[in-house]
Amino acid sequence: MTSTTTGRPAEPGGDEDERDAPAAKAGDPFDRDDLPTPSGATGRLLASLLRPMRGRVAVAALIILLQQAAVQAGPLLVAYAIDSGVPAFRDHDYGPLIAVALGYALCSAGAGALQYAFVRMSARVSQDVLIDLRGRIFRHAQALSVDFHERYTSGRLISRSTTDLESLRELLEEGLQELIYVILSFASIAVILLWLDLATGAAAVASFLPLYLLVRLYRKRSAVIFAARSTAIASVIVKFAETMNGIRPVQAFRREPVNDAAFRELNARHRGTNGDAMLENARYVVGSRLVANTAVAGIVLWGAYRVASGDLALGVLAAVVLYLRRLYDPIDRLSMFLNSFASAAASVGKIAGLLAQTPTVPEALEPRELPARAGGEPGREVVFEGVSFAYRTGGEVLPRFDLTLPAGQTVAVVGSTGAGKSTLAKLLARFYDPTEGRVLLDGVDLRNLATPELRRGVVMVTQEAFLFSGTVAENIAIGRPEASREEIEQAAKAIGAHDFIAGLPDGYDTDVRKRGGRISAGQRQLVAFARALLADPAVLILDEATSSLDIPGERAVQQAMDTVLHGRTAVVIAHRLSTVEVADRVLVMERGRIVEDGAPAELIGGTGRFAGLHRAWRESLA
Numbered sequence: 063m064t065s066t067t068t069g070r071p072a073e074p075g076g077d078e079d080e081r082d083a084p085a086a087k088a089g090d091p092f093d094r095d096d097l098p099t100p101s102g103a104t105g106r107l108l109a110s111l112l113r114p115m116r117g118r119v120a121v122a123a124l125i126i127l128l129q130q131a132a133v134q135a136g137p138l139l140v141a142y143a144i145d146s147g148v149p150a151f152r153d154h155d156y157g158p159l160i161a162v163a164l165g166y167a168l169c170s171a172g173a174g175a176l177q178y179a180f181v182r183m184s185a186r187v188s189q190d191v192l193i194d195l196r197g198r199i200f201r202h203a204q205a206l207s208v209d210f211h212e213r214y215t216s217g218r219l220i221s222r223s224t225t226d227l228e229s230l231r232e233l234l235e236e237g238l239q240e241l242i243y244v245i246l247s248f249a250s251i252a253v254i255l256l257w258l259d260l261a262t263g264a265a266a267v268a269s270f271l272p273l274y275l276l277v278r279l280y281r282k283r284s285a286v287i288f289a290a291r292s293t294a295i296a297s298v299i300v301k302f303a304e305t306m307n308g309i310r311p312v313q314a315f316r317r318e319p320v321n322d323a324a325f326r327e328l329n330a331r332h333r334g335t336n337g338d339a340m341l342e343n344a345r346y347v348v349g350s351r352l353v354a355n356t357a358v359a360g361i362v363l364w365g366a367y368r369v370a371s372g373d374l375a376l377g378v379l380a381a382v383v384l385y386l387r388r389l390y391d392p393i394d395r396l397s398m399f400l401n402s403f404a405s406a407a408a409s410v411g412k413i414a415g416l417l418a419q420t421p422t423v424p425e426a427l428e429p430r431e432l433p434a435r436a437g438g439e440p441g442r443e444v445v446f447e448g449v450s451f452a453y454r455t456g457g458e459v460l461p462r463f464d465l466t467l468p469a470g471q472t473v474a475v476v477g478s479t480g481a482g483k484s485t486l487a488k489l490l491a492r493f494y495d496p497t498e499g500r501v502l503l504d505g506v507d508l509r510n511l512a513t514p515e516l517r518r519g520v521v522m523v524t525q526e527a528f529l530f531s532g533t534v535a536e537n538i539a540i541g542r543p544e545a546s547r548e549e550i551e552q553a554a555k556a557i558g559a560h561d562f563i564a565g566l567p568d569g570y571d572t573d574v575r576k577r578g579g580r581i582s583a584g585q586r587q588l589v590a591f592a593r594a595l596l597a598d599p600a601v602l603i604l605d606e607a608t609s610s611l612d613i614p615g616e617r618a619v620q621q622a623m624d625t626v627l628h629g630r631t632a633v634v635i636a637h638r639l640s641t642v643e644v645a646d647r648v649l650v651m652e653r654g655r656i657v658e659d660g661a662p663a664e665l666i667g668g669t670g671r672f673a674g675l676h677r678a679w680r681e682s683l684a
C-alpha cells in the first residue's frame with residue numbers, strides 16, 4: 063500500500079470541515095479538515111499492524127493461491143474433455159472423460175473448502191488488526207495533552223475509532239480478498255492463455271494496458287472523493303456529539319432549528335460525496351466493460367476465423383472464450399477493491415495523523431523524584447520562575463512573572479473573569495507547560511517530574527466536578543484507590559458531604575450514573591472535594607470549587623477549610639470573598655498580571671483594588 067492516496071487533497075470547502083473547536087489561528091492545522099499525515103506514516107502504521115500477523119497472512123496467501131489454482135483448472139479440464147475426452151469416448155475409452163468429471167468435482171469442492179478457510183482466516187486477522195488499532199487510538203488519545211483535546215474534539219475521535227476503523231475492516235475483510243483474487247486470476251489466466259495459444263494470449267495481455275490506465279485514473283480521482291467523504295462523515299459525527307453534549311444550552315436557547323439546518327447541510331455534504339463516489343465508480347465500470355467487451359469480441363472473431371481456416375482447435379477456442387469471460391469478470395470487483403482501498407487509505411491516513419500527534423506536555427524522559435517530605439512538613443514550595451504563557455490558539459494570557467508560594471501557605475487568588483486565574487492554576491497542575499520559564503515544585507521543574515508523582519503531589523478541584531461511572535465511594539477514592547471505607551467516609555464527613563451521601567438510595571454504594579444516583583452540581587462538588595481531601599496532595603488547587611454550592615453548603619465547606627487546607631500549600635481561586643478569610647495571602651490578578659499581593663488584612667486596610675472589592679462585597683452582604 064502506498065501513501066500516495068493518503069495525502070490530503072485540497073478539496074474545495076475542506077477548510078470548513080470538522081471545525082467546532084475554539085477559534086484557531088489562521089493556518090492552524092487543527093482548523094483544516096484534518097491533521098497532516100507525515101509522509102510514509104500510513105504505510106508504517108499498516109506495516110506495524112500487520113507485522114505481528116505475518117505468519118497468518120502468509121498462510122492466508124498460500125490458501126488463496128491454492129484456491130485459485132483449483133478454480134482456474136476448470137476450463138483447462140473442459141478443453142481436455144472436448145479435444146481428447148470426447149474422441150476417446152467415441153472409441154469406447156471412457157477413462158479420460160471420467161477422470162475429467164472427477165477432477166472437475168474435486169477442484170470445485172477443494173476451491174470451496176479453501177475459500178472457507180481463507181474467509182475465516184482473513185476475518186480473524188482483520189479483527190485482530192482492528193482491536194489493536196482501536197486500542198492504540200484510545201491509549202494515544204488519552205495520553206495527549208489537554209490542549210489537543212480542546213481543539214480536536216471528541217466527535218472527531220469517535221469518528222476515527224468508528225467509521226474510519228470500519229473502512230479499514232472492509233478493506234481487510236473484503237477488499238484484500240478481491241485484490242488477491244483479481245491479481246491471481248489475471249496472472250494465471252494470462253499465463254494459461256499464452257500457453258493455450260500465444261497469439262490470443264498476447265492480444266488479451268495487450269488489452270491490460272488500457273485497463274491499467276483506467277484503474278490509475280480511477281484511483282487518483284477516488285482518493286480525493288473518499289478523503290472528502292471521510293471528512294464529511296466526521297463532521298456529521300462532530301455536530302452530533304457537540305449538540306448532544308450541550309443538550310441543555312441547546313434546548314434552553316432554542317438552538318434546535320439552527321442545529322437542524324447545520325446538520326442538514328452536513329448530511330447533504332456527506333450524501334454529495336457518496337454520490338460523487340458512486341458516479342466515479344459507474345464511470346469506471348462502464349469504461350472497463352467497454353474495453354473488455356471490445357477485446358473479447360475482437361479475440362473471438364479472430365479465433366473463429368482461425369478455427370475455420372484450421373489454425374486453431376475448436377476445444378482451444380472454447381477454453382479461450384471461457385477464460386476470456388473469467389479474465390474480464392473480476393474487473394467490476396477490482397473497482398470494489400479500489401473503492402475500499404481509497405476509503406481505507408483516507409481513513410488510515412487520518413488515524414496515522416492522529417497517532418503522529420505527540421503530547422504537548424510530554425512525559426519527563428529522565429524523571430526526577432521530589433525530595434522527601436519530612437513528617438508533618440507542611441506542603442511544598444511552589445515557584446513560578448520567569449513564567450509567561452499563551453494558549454496555542456491565542457495571544458499572551460500571562461505576561462512574564464515571578465511568584466513564590468512558600469510551603470504550607472494558603473493563597474487566595476481573586477480577580478475578574480478572564481483575568482488568568484484558572485490559567486495560573488492549570489500551569490501549576492501542569493495541564494500546560496509555560497511558553498517561557500519554569501514552574502518548580504520544591505525546586506524540581508514540573509517538566510522533570512514523573513506524571514504519577516506530579517498527580518500525587520498536585521491536585522486541582524475545578525468548577526466542573528466530574529464524576530466517573532461507578533459508585534460514590536469509588537468516585538471519592540479515585541485519588542487513592544487503596545483507601546478503606548472508613549477513610550472514604552472520614553473524608554466525606556470532613557467536608558460535610560456525609561449526610562447527603564448517606565441519604566442516597568444505596569449510600570456510598572450508589573451508582574452515580576443510575577436512577578437515584580443522579581446528584582446535583584453542588585453535591586458533585588462536595589464529592590470532588592472529598593476526593594481531593596482523601597488524595598492528600600502536597601499542593602491543592604481549588605478553582606471556583608465552591609461555586610455551585612448553596613450558602614449553607616458553602617458554609618459547611620468553609621468550616622471544613624481549615625482541615626482541608628491544613629498541612630499543604632493551597633491556591634484558592636474564589637468568586638466569593640468569604641474564602642479569602644482563610645488565606646494567609648491574597649493575589650489580585652488583572653489581565654494576566656498580579657497587581658496586588660499581600661496579607662488579607664493588609665490589602666483590606668489599603669486603598670488598592672482588593673480593598674474596593676472587599677468593601678463592595680461587605681456592602682452586598684449587609
Ligand SMILES: Nc1ncnc2c1ncn2[C@@H]1O[C@H](COP(=O)(O)OP(=O)(O)O)[C@@H](O)[C@H]1O
Pocket residue numbers: 084212453454455456459477478479480481482483484485486
Ligand atoms: N483553552 C483556552 N484556549 C485559549 N484561550 C483560553 C483558554 N482558556 C482560557 N483562555 C483565555 O485566557 C484568558 C484567561 O482565562 P482564565 O485563566 O480562564 O481566566 P479566569 O479563570 O481568571 O476567569 C481569557 O482571555 C480566556 O479567553
Ligand SMILES: [Mg+2]
Pocket residue numbers: 483484485605
Ligand atoms: Mg477561571
